[in-house]
Amino acid sequence: MNVMQNPLSMFDVKGDVALITGASGAFGMVAARILAGAGARLVLVAGNQEALDEISAECRDLGAEVLAINTRPTDESICADLVEQAVAAFGRLDILVVASGMNKVALINDMAPETFSAVMDANVTQSWLLARAAAGQMKAQGEGGKIVLVSSARGLLGHPAGYTAYCASKAATDGIVKALGCELGPTGITVNAIAPTVFRSPLTAWMYEDTEEATKVRAGFLARVPKGRLGEPEDLAGPLLFLASKASDFYTGHILYADGGYTAG
Template structure:
């Protein structure tokens, strides 16, 4: 092994990222663009999609954008077709699309629960289904889901839908890891805890409210801090590259030790 860094080389790989305008999706887009991938970026927010696409192009990536959410079988198949038609193949799928709705169980409408499950579970399954059909042709592929520390931990503040959906993502990851392992496709998930993003920026602020919430949370984090976007970069590149060829059905907790204790 004269150059072990070659195992992490994804130059000229083709990556499809859904939810590319969201917190994790933007991290994935920047990391894979900087590493030399060609990108198909999908999201429902066209303005935000254009902004992250421009960033990735400035990093040297060839980028195709699709203003859509993976709501059904047809849209998922179309996204995979876009990757193949634009770049000739699909090597990496990052499912960063999803949603959360928070409410106590007696205040959450069944339709809301169903919407969270559809966005986080059904769409992950459909995207993997569409991608696997194409990846089997080349006998190679990396499917990466976004789970959460909440997939194995409860939460007192109305997280029944979110916790259940991310636990289901873990189940899909493990089942597909077993099913697709013999085909040359790996299926893994990254499960972060709170990390800096537009949605969580308030937790990083120097206010009494933010400090109280942050300090209470950090009593459970051995590393003693909240996550930064770069904390997700290494795990993502590992799971997207040949360095992880022997890893499948794995849930990688990017949480500073939060779920260890």
Template sequence: MNVMQNPLSMFDVKDNVALITGASGAFGMVAARILAGAGAKLVLVAGNQAALDEISEECRGMGADVTAINTRPTDEAICADLVAQAVKAYGQLDILVVASGMNKVALINDMPPEDFNAVMDANVTQTWLLSRAAAGQMKEQGKGGKIVLVSSARGLLGHPAGYTAYCTSKSATDGLTKALGCELGPTGITVNAIAPTVFRSPLTAWMFEDTPEATKVRDGFLSRVPKGRLGEPEDLAGPLLFLASKASDFYTGHILYADGGYTAG
């Protein structure tokens, strides 16, 4: 009854320890700001030192306790060490947000196999390794936990312009989310994914510009978006806080599409 008297308490992540990989990327930076503002303790991981320093200082300026680690989760040992460093710094791990990944765009006959494999490794294998390391620690703690993966609307829908590697990797992320949700459900660990469509970021900034090329591409895309606009970073705040908090305790193996209705039609 106390929860129902104060429903906002279900979204409380104050003093929870969150490990965020890809923290210097578009989604990772949003996740860091959201969880910092909500009072979580952060372990921010990124390969770009300058961008990592920038987001770390920004979060500290919001009052968050931040540990910054300049690396990429490229193998089993690194992934295990990231979890160990989170525990060493703060005594526990409550939330994992896997926002690291990559894309290489080319038509199938123009894409070298090594590029396809690189995308699959960054988006699938490394996500699996991070989830594996975090789940082991969360099981040991015995209090459950929250694993949030980053998928894409492209995990559900194809794309005509050279996205065979990316779409395949995000479909695999969706499958991993569902399989882990089933496997870890009995332990109290929830595994869910946020699947955005086009959001404002350094990589997509050109689509928001008032140029003939951008207008043509944007108008074509928006013709399929019921909300009639592209995504903004703040559109990810509610879904992430929901999936990282007790509010989502009964939700696992779920793909949450942050897409303005794009995949609904």
């Protein structure tokens, strides 16, 4: 089919198999809904069983086939097993979205070294292990694939309020994306990241409220955002579908900032 006659076909992921970790978290739930609505078959992974059941049911209601796995990608064997379960259930793996991770906020002299290590492990090492496992399967299939990591504007910018671990972890995530983009490019596997700034989620809901504290914090933040508003979940839909589909076949090693222009100025 000539994509110029039907350009929307470039964004078609119907029937593709997508493994999403952190599927019960803010970004993971968005990714699950988007890919379910687009017709992908899903392997949803999360440590919170109740939330996993809820997002799995929601995706099934959208018409998606769903395999739900209640675990966290904490070591090499679990990451490899997740890919194996995806292949056992659906025969292949086309898309990996790593939305799992964590943040611990503390000033440097108040942060224990083990806390710093825990954030780096959750955000960097686990992303690397998942990408490693997925890339092996995608290379064996010989048809390319899509790996999408979740970074942050904090991978590029610092923060004055105790974000040394988080900023370092997201900068390292960006490094993985760039290095793997180069390494896996010849195989047809693309590796990219979506890097949001503040967007609406259970953790940030207070910033959207009409309270004195929220108004003050929001005003300070919005002074740096050219679009003049905070992010909404649907702002992540287009970037994710682009990076998960054939539309992004020539794009790899990129950090796509979903930030309303926050990092531009």
